[in-house]
Amino acid sequence: AQKITQTQPGMFVQEKEAVTLDCTYDTSDQSYGLFWYKQPSSGEMIFLIYQGSYDEQNATEGRYSLNFQKARKSANLVISASQLGDSAMYFCAMRNFYRGSTLGRLYFGRGTQLTVWP
Amino acid sequence: DAGVTQSPTHLIKTRGQQVTLRCSPKSGHDTVSWYQQALGQGPQFIFQYYEEEERQRGNFPDRFSGHQFPNYSSELNVNALLLGDSALYLCASSLWAPGITNEKLFFGSGTQLSVL
Numbered sequence: 001a002q003k004i005t006q007t008q009p010g011m012f013v014q015e016k017e018a019v020t021l022d023c024t025y026d027t028s029d030q031s032y033g034l035f036w037y038k039q040p041s042s043g044e045m046i047f048l049i050y051q052g053s054y055d056e057q058n059a060t061e062g063r064y065s066l067n068f069q070k071a072r073k074s075a076n077l078v079i080s081a082s083q084l085g086d087s088a089m090y091f092c093a094m095r096n097f098y099r100g101s102t103l104g105r106l107y108f109g110r111g112t113q114l115t116v117w118p
Numbered sequence: 119d120a121g122v123t124q125s126p127t128h129l130i131k132t133r134g135q136q137v138t139l140r141c142s143p144k145s146g147h148d149t150v151s152w153y154q155q156a157l158g159q160g161p162q163f164i165f166q167y168y169e170e171e172e173r174q175r176g177n178f179p180d181r182f183s184g185h186q187f188p189n190y191s192s193e194l195n196v197n198a199l200l201l202g203d204s205a206l207y208l209c210a211s212s213l214w215a216p217g218i219t220n221e222k223l224f225f226g227s228g229t230q231l232s233v234l
Contacts, residue, residue, distance in 0.1 A: 004160070033220060043206055045161070045225035052220055091160050105151065105174055106210075106223065108160030 002027045004092050004109035012115050013082045020067070021077040021112045023092030029053075031097050034075040035106065036066065039089040048090075051075060082116045089113050120145060122226035124209050130232045131199050139194040139229045143211030150192040151223065152184060155206040167192055168214055196231075204233045 003026040013019035025034065036048040051059045051066045059066045067076040079086060089111045096104040123142045131137050143150050149168045153161035163176035167186035181197045190211075196203055207230075210223040 035222065037225075042227055043208075043230070044227040045208065045210070045223075047222045047224070050220045050222060093160075105163040105166060105176065106153075106161070107163070108153075110158075110160050 002029075002032075002094055002096060002107040004094055004107050006092055006109035006112050008112045009110075010113045010115065012117065013079075015084060015116055015118050016081055018078060018080045019082055019114065021079070021090050021092075021114065023075045023077065023109060025073050025075060025092070025094050027073075027094065027096070029096055033095040033097070033104075034066070034068070035093040035095065036064070036075075036077045037091045037093060037108075038086075039091060039111070041088070045091070049077065079114075084116050084118065087114060087116045122209055122211050122224050124207075124226035124229050126229060127227065128230045128232075130234060132234050133199055133201060135199050135233075136195065136197045137199060137231060139196075139207050139209075139231070141192045141194070141209030141211075141226060143190050143192070143209075144224045147211035147213050147224070148190050149212045149214050150186055150190065151210045151212070152192070152194045153208040153210065154178075155208055155228070157205070161208055164194070199233045201233050204231060206230050 005024045032053045034051045037045040049061045049064045063080045065078045091111045092109045093106040151166040152164040155161040165175040170186045183195045186192045206228040208228045209226045
């Protein structure tokens with residue numbers, strides 16, 4: 001069974017500093033995808049970054065990068081130059097690929113509440 | 119370009135009642151998934167609809183049912199509400215893409231259901 005573990009209930013970072021949010025996963029599948037979503041207090045889940053299990057390069061999207069260590073089954077999110085607007089809940093998620101397509105469901109971790117202070 | 123829209127935004131029901139939540143996917147998307155997010159938890163997958171059929175289902179009882187319409191919009195129905203059904207219900211849409219693995223889900227802002 002797929003499982004996502006986020007061990008940091010809360011993280012604090014000063015504005016303009018970098019922060020790493022931890023995520024480990026467990027799956028017996030060889031092909032899978034890893035996602036990070038941001039959930040502000042409004043409730044909407046906002047896509048941040050994606051890493052495929054066969055991608056050799058770590059994914060980057062602007063200030064977000066994913067530190068993917070396949071052997072250790074970890075997919076940590078790095079946010080560089082934190083901004084006050086980054087304060088939110090962050091979720092790591094994994095997708096299995098249903099019949100080789102994107103119909104797979106997402107398995108979410110419990111999230112990490114990030115607080116950015118001035 | 120409208121994103122995923124959900125209605126209503128908030129709902130209060132009493133135990134034993136039935137509720138229907140609605141979702142319109144992002145323009146161009148044909149797949150709708152529903153997730154339940156209890157307070158302080160990550161979202162849990164309820165089920166997914168594609169081509170008006172339920173394709174996958176999570177570990178939820180039969181009290182949870184759904185429907186997808188020809189215009190790809192979807193409804194989530196919950197019968198015989200329990201206190202434990204109180205949660206944020208999120209709808210997510212995507213485009214079915216065989217062989218493409220990085221298609222991301224777009225989420226709505228959810229419906230906050232409170233069962234008293």
